[in-house]
Amino acid sequence: MATADSLLKPDHAASRKHFIFTEEHDQLRESIRSFVVKELAPHAEQWEEETFADWVFPRMGELGFLGLSYPEEYGGQGGDYYANLVLAEEMVHSNSGGLAMGVAVHTDMATPPVFLFGTEEQKQEYLVPAIRGEKISCLGITEPDAGSDVSGIKTRAVRDSRSGTGGDEWVINGSKTYITNGLRADFIVLVTKTDPDAGYDGFTLFLLDMDAPGVIREKKLEKLGMHASDTALLAFQDVRVPAEAVLGQEGKGFYHIMWELQGERLIGAAGCVAGAQKAFDMTLKYAGERSAFGRPIGKFQAIRHKFAEMATKIEAGRQMVYTTAWRFQNGEYPVREISMAKLYTARMACEVVDECLQIHGGAGYMKEYGIERAWRDVRLNRIGAGTDEVMLDVIGRSYGL
Numbered sequence: 368m369a370t371a372d373s374l375l376k377p378d379h380a381a382s383r384k385h386f387i388f389t390e391e392h393d394q395l396r397e398s399i400r401s402f403v404v405k406e407l408a409p410h411a412e413q414w415e416e417e418t419f420a421d422w423v424f425p426r427m428g429e430l431g432f433l434g435l436s437y438p439e440e441y442g443g444q445g446g447d448y449y450a451n452l453v454l455a456e457e458m459v460h461s462n463s464g465g466l467a468m469g470v471a472v473h474t475d476m477a478t479p480p481v482f483l484f485g486t487e488e489q490k491q492e493y494l495v496p497a498i499r500g501e502k503i504s505c506l507g508i509t510e511p512d513a514g515s516d517v518s519g520i521k522t523r524a525v526r527d528s529r530s531g532t533g534g535d536e537w538v539i540n541g542s543k544t545y546i547t548n549g550l551r552a553d554f555i556v557l558v559t560k561t562d563p564d565a566g567y568d569g570f571t572l573f574l575l576d577m578d579a580p581g582v583i584r585e586k587k588l589e590k591l592g593m594h595a596s597d598t599a600l601l602a603f604q605d606v607r608v609p610a611e612a613v614l615g616q617e618g619k620g621f622y623h624i625m626w627e628l629q630g631e632r633l634i635g636a637a638g639c640v641a642g643a644q645k646a647f648d649m650t651l652k653y654a655g656e657r658s659a660f661g662r663p664i665g666k667f668q669a670i671r672h673k674f675a676e677m678a679t680k681i682e683a684g685r686q687m688v689y690t691t692a693w694r695f696q697n698g699e700y701p702v703r704e705i706s707m708a709k710l711y712t713a714r715m716a717c718e719v720v721d722e723c724l725q726i727h728g729g730a731g732y733m734k735e736y737g738i739e740r741a742w743r744d745v746r747l748n749r750i751g752a753g754t755d756e757v758m759l760d761v762i763g764r765s766y767g768l
C-alpha cells in the first residue's frame with residue numbers, strides 16, 4: 368500500500384512558469400509590473416478623458432522597456448521575443464487598454480519593420496530614438512476605402528524624375544485612417560502603392576517624418592473604447608521624400624507588411640489572454656465578496672461554472688500563444704497558428720470580459736469597477752490587426768481551400 372508520503376497530490380494552484388520563460392523573464396516581469404502599477408495605473412482615469420501623456424515613451428525608454436528584443440547596439444536590451452510577450456502581458460495592469468495599445472503599436476508594430484528592413488541610416492535616425500522613447504511611431508496601413516483588403520489601398524507614391532531631382536524623389540498622396548498614435552507620432556511607417564499594375568509586387572513602405580510638409584493630421588477620431596489612445600485620420604498631400612525614405616525593398620511592401628502583421632497579431636493575442644486573466648481575477652475577488660441569498664455569489668453553481676468555463680478558455684488561449692511564440696522565436700513563420708491564436712484569443716477575451724461584467728451585475732455596468740471599460744476596450748481585438756473573418760479566411764486558405 369502506498370504511504371502518505373508517496374501519494375501523488377493534485378496541484379490545483381500550479382504556479383510554475385511556462386517552459387518558454389526563464390528567471391530573467393520573471394525578473395523583467397516583476398520590474399515591468401512594478402513600473403506599470405506605480406507609474407501608469409494611477410493615471411488611468413485621467414488618460415481615459417484626455418489620452419495618455421507622451422512622457423510615457425521617454426520614461427519607458429529610460430527603463431529599457433521599448434527595445435526589449437532589439438540588439439544592444441541600437442540601445443535595446445538584446446532579449447528574445449518572449450520579453451515582448453512579458454511586456455504585452457504586464458501592460459494590462461495599467462488598467463488602460465488604450466495605453467497598452469499605444470505602446471504596443473510603437474514596440475511591436477511600427478518599429479519591427481524599421482529594424483528588419485531598414486538601412487543602417489534609417490535605424491540610427493528612427494529606431495534608436497524610438498527605443499529611447501524620444502521619437503514616437505505609428506503604422507499606416509488602413510485607409511478610408513481599404514482595411515481588410517490591404518491590396519486595395521490607394522495611397523500612391525510616384526517617383527519624380529523631373530530635372531533637378533535626378534529621379535531621386537518620391538511624391539506621396541493619399542490618406543490613412545484609424546491610425547493609432549497618429550496625432551502624437553514623430554514618424555510613420557507608411558504603406559503605399561508604387562506600381563498599380565504590378566499586383567502584390569506594386570507596394571512599397573516609406574519612413575516619413577510626421578512634420579514633413581504635406582502630412583496633415585486631419586482629426587482625432589472618437590471611438591467606443593480604447594479612449595486613452597489617440598486614433599487619427601491622416602492625409603498626405605504632395606509629400607516629397609528622398610529615395611532614402613523607402614523602407615525595405617521597393618515593390619515588396621505588401622510582403623513586408625504581411626510579415627509585420629504576424630508579430631502584431633501574436634502580441635495582440637498575448638494581450639487578450641492577459642486582459643481576460645485580469646478581468647477573471649478581478650471578478651473572482653468580487654464573487655467572493657458580493658453576497659446574495661445569504662451566500663457569496665461565487666458559491667452558486669451557476670457562477671462557479673462560469674468561472675470554470677472562463678478559466679479553461681483562458682488557459683487554452685495561453686497555451687496557443689506560448690506554443691506559437693515558441694515557434695516564432697525559433698525562426699518559424701507560423702501564419703496559420705498565429706491567425707488561430709489571434710482569432711481564438713480575441714473571441715475568448717470578449718466572451719470572458721462579457722461574462723465578468725455579467726457576474727458583477729449592476730456594478731459591472733458602472734464605471735468605478737473597471738469592467739465596463741475593459742468590456743469596451745476588448746471589443747477592438749476582433750477587428751484590429753485583421754478581423755475575425757479575415758483570420759478565418761487566412762486559416763481556411765492555408766488548407767488549400
Ligand SMILES: Cc1cc2nc3c(=O)[nH]c(=O)nc-3n(C[C@H](O)[C@H](O)[C@H](O)COP(=O)(O)OP(=O)(O)OC[C@H]3O[C@@H](n4cnc5c(N)ncnc54)[C@H](O)[C@@H]3O)c2cc1C
Binds near residue numbers: 515548752760
Ligand atoms: C481603434 C482602432 C485602431 C486601429 N489602429 C490602426 C493602426 O494603427 N494602423 C492601421 O493601419 N490600422 C489601424 N486600425 C484599422 C484596423 O486594422 C481595421 O479597422 C481592420 O483591419 C478592418 O478594416 P476595416 O475597418 O476597413 O473593415 P472592412 O475591411 O471594411 O470590413 C468590414 C467587414 O467586412 C468583413 N470582411 C472584409 N473582407 C472580408 C472577407 N474577405 N470575407 C469575409 N468578411 C470580410 C470584415 O471582417 C468586417 O466584418 C485600427 C482600427 C481601430 C478600430
